[in-house]
Amino acid sequence: MARRDDSDGAATRRSSFGTASFGGMSAFRGGLVDHRMARRATINEVQRGRLGREEVCDAHPELMRAARSVGKRTEAICPICEEDNLVLVTYVFGPRLPSHGRLAADNDELAAFHRRPEEYTAYVVETCCSCRWHYLVRALPIGGQRGRRRVG
Numbered sequence: 256m257a258r259r260d261d262s263d264g265a266a267t268r269r270s271s272f273g274t275a276s277f278g279g280m281s282a283f284r285g286g287l288v289d290h291r292m293a294r295r296a297t298i299n300e301v302q303r304g305r306l307g308r309e310e311v312c313d314a315h316p317e318l319m320r321a322a323r324s325v326g327k328r329t330e331a332i333c334p335i336c337e338e339d340n341l342v343l344v345t346y347v348f349g350p351r352l353p354s355h356g357r358l359a360a361d362n363d364e365l366a367a368f369h370r371r372p373e374e375y376t377a378y379v380v381e382t383c384c385s386c387r388w389h390y391l392v393r394a395l396p397i398g399g400q401r402g403r404r405r406v407g
């Protein structure tokens with residue numbers, strides 16, 4: 256809903272941006288299947304009123320900016336506010352990249368990382384530009400010439 260956003264510079268500095276800023280990051284480390292269940296469980300908790308929206312709709316201002324500028328719009332409606340389509344934002348983390356990662360604007364940029372010898376991880380985060388819901392949906396290894404060539 257209409258909460259204060261963008262113009263709040265103090266919030267930007269409140270916490271530094273990194274993989275820990277992504278909703279669902281801790282659940283993700285438990286494995287992909289659990290992670291999907293954790294996402295659904297989180298959404299259920301909000302729908303049942305046991306978890307406040309403000310606890311899950313708190314995307315970092317950096318993530319919101321990225322979602323609005325380069326987010327890839329999907330057909331999926333936000334599970335929390337049901338008022339807007341989810342967008343996907345992809346960040347790449349790895350050697351010689353800033354601690355807050357590099358925003359990958361499109362598949363070409365991802366492909367460029369994939370061709371490098373270093374190993375990176377691309378994090379795909381679903382984000383709602385209306386209510387600020389955010390959740391990590393995928394983390395995939397790229398680069399490092401691992402032989403597996405799935406990108407995007």
Ligand SMILES: [Zn+2]
Nearest residue numbers: 333336383386
């Ligand atoms: Zn929403």
